[in-house]
Amino acid sequence: MAKDQIQYVTAPKVEDNRKKYCRFKKNGIKYIDYKDANFLLKFINDQGKLLPRRLTGTSLKFQRKVAQAVKRSRHIGLLPYVTDSLK
Amino acid sequence: MQQYETVIILTPLLSVETAKEVVAKFSKILTDNGAEIIQEDNWGLRKLAYPIEKKSTGYYHLTEYKAPGELINKLEVELRRDERVMRFLTISLDKHATAYNDKKRSGAFQKKTKTEEAA
DSSP states (O other): OOGGGGGOOOOOOOOEEEEEHHHHHTTTTOOOOOOOHHGGGGGTTTSSOOOOOHHHOOHHHHHHHHHHHHHHHHHHSSOOOOOSSOO | OOOEEEEEEEOOOOOHHHHHHHHHHHHHHHHHTTOEEEEEEEEEEEEEEETTTTTEEEEEEEEEEEEEEHHHHHHHHHHHOOOOOEEEEEEOOOHHHHHHHHHHHTTTSSSSSSGGGGG
């Protein structure tokens, strides 16, 4: 019974140790189309914000291209700037 | 001649004919000044992700063309002057982008699902 009274002060860090890879380098994708909104949905969270590299695992070069594409598609109204329940 | 791509969003208030006429006006500006239009794509009326100028839908039109650099300024002045155009975006295309567009035009993505198509 002593075991179940253990309260962790900080949340135990759950190890997600599957190997992250940059899907653009792997699939040989060279250009990210800003007009293709449902492909870009994979890179934004449900508030419409850009996902960080540590979650998506993309390389720096392609993270910049994704960021630019998402900002362009926001400008022409395909993606919202901010929303509460996107997906 | 550099290759460019312009997306134009027109207000939904005007009828389809006047929308086509506005689009024809801009492609005429392009062709008159020595641009070569490669592809015109009409997405028609689409729902916007957020209201632009208090409207929730917009008439989308995409034009891909080869043009001399200084023509872009002239085109954008015209686009700003015309109040039926709510928003526009002009992009210069690098070699990856042009390769992607050619592949898309040649239907290389039909077999794959739309989400995978950014290859």
